[in-house]
Amino acid sequence: MLIEVGISARHVHLSRKDIDILFGPNYQLSVFKDLKQLGQYAANEKVELIGPKCGLNSVRILGPERKKTQVELSATDCIKIGIPVVLRDSGDHKDTPSVKLIGPVGSIELEGGVIVASRHIHVSTETSIKEGINNGDMLCAKITGEREVIFGKVLARVDETFVDELHLDTDEANASFVKNNQKVEVYRCQK
Amino acid sequence: MLIEVGISARHVHLSRKDIDILFGPNYQLSVFKDLKQLGQYAANEKVELIGPKCGLNSVRILGPERKKTQVELSATDCIKIGIPVVLRDSGDHKDTPSVKLIGPVGSIELEGGVIVASRHIHVSTETSIKEGINNGDMLCAKITGEREVIFGKVLARVDETFVDELHLDTDEANASFVKNNQKVEVYRCQK
Numbered sequence: 001m002l003i004e005v006g007i008s009a010r011h012v013h014l015s016r017k018d019i020d021i022l023f024g025p026n027y028q029l030s031v032f033k034d035l036k037q038l039g040q041y042a043a044n045e046k047v048e049l050i051g052p053k054c055g056l057n058s059v060r061i062l063g064p065e066r067k068k069t070q071v072e073l074s075a076t077d078c079i080k081i082g083i084p085v086v087l088r089d090s091g092d093h094k095d096t097p098s099v100k101l102i103g104p105v106g107s108i109e110l111e112g113g114v115i116v117a118s119r120h121i122h123v124s125t126e127t128s129i130k131e132g133i134n135n136g137d138m139l140c141a142k143i144t145g146e147r148e149v150i151f152g153k154v155l156a157r158v159d160e161t162f163v164d165e166l167h168l169d170t171d172e173a174n175a176s177f178v179k180n181n182q183k184v185e186v187y188r189c190q191k
Numbered sequence: 192m193l194i195e196v197g198i199s200a201r202h203v204h205l206s207r208k209d210i211d212i213l214f215g216p217n218y219q220l221s222v223f224k225d226l227k228q229l230g231q232y233a234a235n236e237k238v239e240l241i242g243p244k245c246g247l248n249s250v251r252i253l254g255p256e257r258k259k260t261q262v263e264l265s266a267t268d269c270i271k272i273g274i275p276v277v278l279r280d281s282g283d284h285k286d287t288p289s290v291k292l293i294g295p296v297g298s299i300e301l302e303g304g305v306i307v308a309s310r311h312i313h314v315s316t317e318t319s320i321k322e323g324i325n326n327g328d329m330l331c332a333k334i335t336g337e338r339e340v341i342f343g344k345v346l347a348r349v350d351e352t353f354v355d356e357l358h359l360d361t362d363e364a365n366a367s368f369v370k371n372n373q374k375v376e377v378y379r380c381q382k
Contacts, residue, residue: 075365075368118338149343151339170267177266
């Protein structure tokens, strides 16, 4: 099947508690741009991120609020700022490194929650039935073109609210020259 | 067959004329570390590189001297400093972007020569005969592990002076988590 690619640049998801600290009590994030997944948006708000070696300016917040704050960086970013590169599915913060976040009102030393996100596809329930894909399946995605790549271990996540979309990060995009919204072939990997 | 990976970080090859300008007349590059390919070395010398958006400090020179100056960057670097991402085989400078180089003695505005290097393997004549590989063959390379990737369009370059080695850049390494000197499977891609 063909699925559109969404390339994730570095970003931060914030908990209510951390928004209060960084932006002020009861501060409400504002929508810069809606994302493809229902209810998800790039916020106007940005934070500064400080690692042991250096920092990253103007890292965008993605809304809405989450239960736990999560920072998603590329491996390139992690190496640059001096933290370990730890690959995790979204929400899995076991043994993940930390950074400091600085907002306009306050700052936080996180306790973990900085991940390089595992590649994954969001699949609508409708598409999952049509294509015979189950939640948790591991698939392959082929990027054709001058820098051809087949990505393995693409986790399928099925939900009735999901819009079909393959999420890759900037390292994966730069290694394969895939573009945002490009349609790519996703299929069961051959043994 | 299994081939060792060499990960290329950003670097610059300099012509004699450009060494004269950047480091002074008849300046000789000095060896910081020998590379796997015969006669190739990382030099102690570094330059600053200036793009339209920003610069990159301390970009290492690789020796020995070449006929034409060539700058090899990752796509991530190109986007950061604000130049087009142009994929080329080493030595092919047709329609490639330019940067300014600053050395301790002088500076140069290049006229092209900044490339993102096409992935390729160096193959010894001995290995090429044993494995039935011809100069110019396009192969696949599989990186196993938690961020599994199959790289397509890996150009085989055969020469009697070559040591078997798969060259990838930092974007490709960060997208696949392959490590320097890791042995990976290289084979004819299936249709």
